[in-house]
Each structure stands twice: as structure tokens, then as C-alpha cells.
Amino acid sequence: MKTITVNGRDVQVDVPDDMPLLWVLRDILGMTGTKYGCGIAQCGACTVHVDGDAVRACQTTIGALGNSKVTTIEGVGETPNGKKVQSAWLGKEVVQCGYCQSGQIMSATALLDHIPHPTDADIDDAMSGNLCRCGTYGRIREAIHAAATA
Numbered sequence: 001m002k003t004i005t006v007n008g009r010d011v012q013v014d015v016p017d018d019m020p021l022l023w024v025l026r027d028i029l030g031m032t033g034t035k036y037g038c039g040i041a042q043c044g045a046c047t048v049h050v051d052g053d054a055v056r057a058c059q060t061t062i063g064a065l066g067n068s069k070v071t072t073i074e075g076v077g078e079t080p081n082g083k084k085v086q087s088a089w090l091g092k093e094v095v096q097c098g099y100c101q102s103g104q105i106m107s108a109t110a111l112l113d114h115i116p117h118p119t120d121a122d123i124d125d126a127m128s129g130n131l132c133r134c135g136t137y138g139r140i141r142e143a144i145h146a147a148a149t150a
């Protein structure tokens with residue numbers, strides 16, 4: 001049995017060390033806001049925060065977490081920048097099918113946590129690992145700028 005901290009809450013999970021965090025979140029904890037896309041760190045759909053950094057939950061094993069704190073899309077709205085990003089997402093009507101958007105919001109929030117007023121180049125760099133088949137990139141960029149000045 002291991003204890004992990006997810007969205008500020010300690011939870012116990014009985015899983016092997018090499019199980020990906022994404023599996024634990026979705027299948028063990030029932031937190032399905034974090035999406036499975038590619039499983040090989042190419043699409044960004046599974047992005048969560050580990051100690052404030054955007055990471056791919058499909059490639060992060062539970063054994064590698066140690067005492068790190070995990071934040072998911074279910075909890076990011078409780079953080080100052082997460083709240084601003086979610087509000088800007090609604091304001092700019094970013095979402096189309098929605099599948100990629102949990103990961104996009106997690107990456108955008110981590111960006112603002114590290115660079116409060118990002119340039120277009122900063123945004124493109126930080127968001128380059130999050131793919132959107134619906135092509136919402138323009139509105140994502142607008143929403144990040146809006147969140148940065150909110």
C-alpha cells in the first residue's frame with residue numbers, strides 16, 4: 001500500500017511501483033478528467049502537475065512519485081492561476097470536442113506559474129507537447145494571454 005497526495009488529499013493505493021500515474025488516477029481513483037491519448041508522451045492529453053511541473057501521467061510511474069504532490073484537472077481550479085485559466089477558457093470559448101483540453105489547461109497553468117506574462121513564443125514553446133485535433137491553438141493562445149492579465 002502506498003500513500004500519494006492528489007489535489008491536497010492523501011490517498012492510499014495498492015498498486016505495483018511500475019504502474020503509470022494515469023492508470024492510478026483513472027482506473028483506481030476514478031478521476032477520469034485526465035485523458036488517455038497516446039500512452040507514449042506524444043499528445044499531452046494526460047498532463048497533470050507533479051510538484052507544480054506539467055508532466056505526462058502516462059509516462060510517470062507511481063514508484064517515481066515519492067512524496068511529490070499531484071494536481072489534476074479536478075483540483076487545478078483551486079489554485080490561483082488554474083482558476084484564471086479556466087475562466088479565460090470559458091471567456092474565449094476555447095473548447096471544441098474537449099478531449100485534449102484537460103491537458104491543455106494543466107500545461108497553460110504550469111506555464112503561468114513559471115512565467116506570469118508569457119510571450120507568444122513562450123506559449124508556443126510550453127504548449128507544443130499538447131496536441132489538439134480540433135485545432136483550437138489560436139484560442140488557447142488568446143486565453144493564456146487573457147488569464148495572464150486577469
Ligand code: FES
Nearest residue numbers: 037038039044058
Ligand atoms: S496519453 Fe500521455 S502524452 Fe499522450
Ligand code: FES
Nearest residue numbers: 097098132133134
Ligand atoms: S478540442 Fe478537440 S482535440 Fe482539442
